[in-house]
Amino acid sequence: MKHRGYYGDFGGAFLPEILIPTFDELVSTFDSAKADPGFRNQYETLMAQYSGRPTPLTFAANLTRHFDGAKIYIKREDLNHTGAHKANNVMGQGLLVKKMGKTRVIAETGAGQHGVACATMAAKFGFDCTIYMGEKDVMRQRPNVFWMEQLGATVVPVTDGTKILKDAINQAFRDWVTHMDTTHYVLGTACGPHPFPEMVAWFQSIIGIEARQQILDLESRLPDRVYACVGGGSNALGLFAGFLDDPVELVGVEAGGKGIDTGFHAARLSSTDAGAGIAQGYKTYFLQDDDGQMKETHSISAGLDYVGVSPILAHMHETGTARFESATDAEVVDALKLTMKNEGIIPALESAHAFAGAFREAPTLSRDQIIIINQSGRGDKDIFTVADALNDPEWKTFIQTKAAQYHA
Amino acid sequence: MLESYIRDKHKKKDLLLMTHIVMGYPSFDDSHAMVKHMVAAGVDLMELQIPFSEPMADGPVILKANQKALEQGATVAKCLAFAKDVAARYPIPFLFMTYANIPYRFGMAAFAKTTADIGLTGAIVPDLPMEEGAEYLQAMEKNHLSPIQMFSPSTSDARMAQIASIASGFIYCLARKGVTGAQTDLSDDLAQYLARCRKAASVPLAVGFGIKDRADMDFLAGRADIAVIGSETIRMMERGGVAAVRDFIQGLSRSA
Ligand SMILES: Cc1ncc(COP(=O)(O)O)c(C=O)c1O
Numbered sequence: 077m078k079h080r081g082y083y084g085d086f087g088g089a090f091l092p093e094i095l096i097p098t099f100d101e102l103v104s105t106f107d108s109a110k111a112d113p114g115f116r117n118q119y120e121t122l123m124a125q126y127s128g129r130p131t132p133l134t135f136a137a138n139l140t141r142h143f144d145g146a147k148i149y150i151k152r153e154d155l156n157h158t159g160a161h162k163a164n165n166v167m168g169q170g171l172l173v174k175k176m177g178k179t180r181v182i183a184e185t186g187a188g189q190h191g192v193a194c195a196t197m198a199a200k201f202g203f204d205c206t207i208y209m210g211e212k213d214v215m216r217q218r219p220n221v222f223w224m225e226q227l228g229a230t231v232v233p234v235t236d237g238t239k240i241l242k243d244a245i246n247q248a249f250r251d252w253v254t255h256m257d258t259t260h261y262v263l264g265t266a267c268g269p270h271p272f273p274e275m276v277a278w279f280q281s282i283i284g285i286e287a288r289q290q291i292l293d294l295e296s297r298l299p300d301r302v303y304a305c306v307g308g309g310s311n312a313l314g315l316f317a318g319f320l321d322d323p324v325e326l327v328g329v330e331a332g333g334k335g336i337d338t339g340f341h342a343a344r345l346s347s348t349d350a351g352a353g354i355a356q357g358y359k360t361y362f363l364q365d366d367d368g369q370m371k372e373t374h375s376i377s378a379g380l381d382y383v384g385v386s387p388i389l390a391h392m393h394e395t396g397t398a399r400f401e402s403a404t405d406a407e408v409v410d411a412l413k414l415t416m417k418n419e420g421i422i423p424a425l426e427s428a429h430a431f432a433g434a435f436r437e438a439p440t441l442s443r444d445q446i447i448i449i450n451q452s453g454r455g456d457k458d459i460f461t462v463a464d465a466l467n468d469p470e471w472k473t474f475i476q477t478k479a480a481q482y483h484a
Numbered sequence: 485m486l487e488s489y490i491r492d493k494h495k496k497k498d499l500l501l502m503t504h505i506v507m508g509y510p511s512f513d514d515s516h517a518m519v520k521h522m523v524a525a526g527v528d529l530m531e532l533q534i535p536f537s538e539p540m541a542d543g544p545v546i547l548k549a550n551q552k553a554l555e556q557g558a559t560v561a562k563c564l565a566f567a568k569d570v571a572a573r574y575p576i577p578f579l580f581m582t583y584a585n586i587p588y589r590f591g592m593a594a595f596a597k598t599t600a601d602i603g604l605t606g607a608i609v610p611d612l613p614m615e616e617g618a619e620y621l622q623a624m625e626k627n628h629l630s631p632i633q634m635f636s637p638s639t640s641d642a643r644m645a646q647i648a649s650i651a652s653g654f655i656y657c658l659a660r661k662g663v664t665g666a667q668t669d670l671s672d673d674l675a676q677y678l679a680r681c682r683k684a685a686s687v688p689l690a691v692g693f694g695i696k697d698r699a700d701m702d703f704l705a706g707r708a709d710i711a712v713i714g715s716e717t718i719r720m721m722e723r724g725g726v727a728a729v730r731d732f733i734q735g736l737s738r739s740a
Pocket of ligand 1: 161162178186187189190264265266267306307308309310311312350371378379380424426427452454
C-alpha cells in the first residue's frame with residue numbers, strides 16, 4: 077500500500093491493518109479495469125441493456141415558464157433500473173467483484189436505493205447479499221426494505237450510534253474485516269478509503285458524460301450551471317464529471333434540514349459547522365464536536381443524512397471548483413410539489429434538494445441561460461415520508477384501514 | 485523504555501498480561517476501580533481507550549462501551565485527566581488506545597506531547613496505518629513514546645518487515661480476522677502466524693482479540709510475550725462487577 081488517493085488534503089486510506097491486502101487487491105483490480113477500454117465498453121453495454129441507459133435529458137418547459145428565467149433541463153437518473161443513479165455504481169462494482177472471484181457482497185444503505193440496487197445486482201450476478209441499514213432508516217424507508225428482502229438479500233437493521241447511514245457503514249466494515257476473503261463491500265457513495273471515492277465517481281461519470289453530449293445535441297451549447305444534491309457526493313460527482321473542463325458552474329445542494337441555524341442539518345460544505353477529520357477510513361469535512369466525536373445529523377431525506385462528504389467534493393469546495401448550497405426540509409417539499417404538478421415528475425426527496433437549489437436561482441438567470449438539474453432518483457419510495465409532510469388526510473385513512481385489515 | 489520494561493518482566497513471567505478499559509464506562513469511578521483491581525491482580529500493562537463515536541475496529545461489547553461512555557459525558561479532557569491520575573498512582577505502563585480522529589483533532593504534536601507529559605508510554609491507533617501516520621509517528625518519536633504497530637494474519641512477510649522497521653515497544657498481533665470480542669480458534673494456523681511475526685520483528689509481541697482463559701494463556705506462552713484481554717473484562721464487569729474482573733485476572737496472571 078502506498079500513500080495515495082488524496083485530493084488536496086482530503087481522502088487517503090485510514091485502514092485497519094487487516095484490510096490492507098483486501099484494498100491492495102481492489103486497487104489493482106480497479107486500476108486494470110480503468111486502463112482497459114474493453115471494460116468500460118462492457119460496463120456501458122450492461123447499463124444500456126439492464127438499466128435503460130442513456131437516461132433522457134428532459135426539457136422542463138412548464139417549470140421554465142413558471143420561473144421565467146433560465147431554461148431548465150432535468151437529467152433523468154430516476155429512469156435507471158431500480159429508480160436511482162445508485163445502479164451506475166453498483167453494476168460497475170459488480171463487474172469488479174466477478175473479476176476478483178468473490179461470491180458475496182455487502183452494502184450500507186440510507187434511503188434504501190443503494191441497498192435495492194445492490195440486492196438487484198447480487199440477484200443478477202448470483203452473489204449472496206447482506207445489507208446494513210440504520211434502524212431509523214428501516215422505519216422511514218420500509219418499501220425498500222421489503223424489496224431488498226424479496227430480491228433475496230438479508231437486511232440487518234443497525235441499532236448502534238445514531239442508527240442511520242454512518243452507523244450502517246461502520247457495521248458493514250465490521251462484517252468486511254471478518255469476511256473479506258469471500259466478500260466485497262459495495263460502498264454506495266464516493267466516500268470511504270481509497271479507491272472508493274475515485275472508483276464510485278468513475279462509474280457515476282456516465283451521468284455527466286451523457287448529459288454533456290445530450291445538451292450539445294439539443295441546444296448546441298453547454299449549460300451555464302448544473303445542480304445536484306449531495307449526500308456522500310456520488311450523483312453530484314457523476315454529473316460534474318461531464319463539465320470539469322468547461323466554463324460551467326457546478327452547484328452541490330446539501331441537506332439544510334430544519335435550517336442551518338437550528339443545528340439540525342447535514343450541511344458539511346455549505347455551513348461552517350463541519351471541520352476536517354478522519355473517520356470511516358478517510359479524511360474529509362465531518363460534522364463533529366471539538367473532541368472529534370461525530371454529531372447527529374438531520375434531513376427529511378435518509379440519503380443525504382450523513383456526517384461526512386466525498387473527499388473529492390471537499391477538495392472542490394476548498395479550491396472553489398464547485399459551489400455548495402443547502403435547502404431546508406420545507407423548501408424541499410415545496411420544490412417536490414411544484415415539480416410534480418408542473419412536470420408530472422416525482423423526484424426522490426434527496427433529488428428534490430437539487431431542484432430546490434436550482435429553483436432559488438433560476439429566476440435570477442436570463443432566458444438564454446441553461447441549467448441542468450440532476451434527478452438522482454424517483455420519489456415513489458418516499459410515499460410515507462411525503463404523505464406525512466403533506467399531512468394528507470386520505471392517505472392516513474388508507475393506512476388506518478389497511479392496518480385494521482391486518483388486525484382482523 | 486517500554487521494551488526494556490517488557491523484557492525485564494518477561495524474565496520473571498513467561499507471558500505478560502495487558503488489559504483494556506474504555507475510560508468513562510460505565511463511569512470514571514468504575515474505570516478507576518477497574519484499574520486498581522487489575523493492577524492488584526497482577527496486570528503488567530494497560531490500554532486506556534479514549535472513546536470515539538465511530539469505533540470501526542471494535543465489536544459489539546467495546547462499541548457499546550464507547551457509546552455509553554460518550555453519552556455519559558466522557559470527553560477527551562476528562563480522559564486525559566483520568567489517565568494522568570492513574571499513571572501517577574500505579575506502577576505499570578499505560579498506553580492510550582483510540583481512533584485517528586481523536587489525536588488528529590487534538591493536533592498530533594500536542595497529543596504526543598500531552599501523552600508524554602502525563603506519564604503514558606505510547607498509543608495504539610488501529611485506523612492509522614504507517615502510510616498515513618508520518619506526522620503521528622514523528623511526534624511520538626520526538627516524545628520518546630511508542631506508537632504501537634500492528635500485524636494481522638493477512639499481513640504479508642514483506643509488509644511485516646516494513647512495519648517492524650518502525651516498531652517500538654511491542655507489536656500488537658491481531659490473532660484473527662474480525663473485530664474485537666469474538667472467539668479466536670487457537671490453532672496450528674495461529675501458531676504458524678505467530679512464528680511468522682516472531683521472525684519479522686525483534687520487538688516483543690502482544691497477541692489480542694478473543695483471549696479469555698487459562699488455556700489461551702498456556703497456548704500463547706512461549707509463542708508471544710504479552711496476552712491482551714479486551715472485551716472479556718468488560719463482559720465480566722457487566723455481569724459480576726469489578727470484583728469478578730479481579731478474580732478473573734488473578735486466575736489468568738502467570739506467577740512471577
Ligand atoms: C435518490 C438518491 N439521491 C441521492 C442520494 C445521495 O447520495 P450521493 O450524494 O452519493 O449521490 C441518495 C442516497 O441514498 C439517493 O438514494
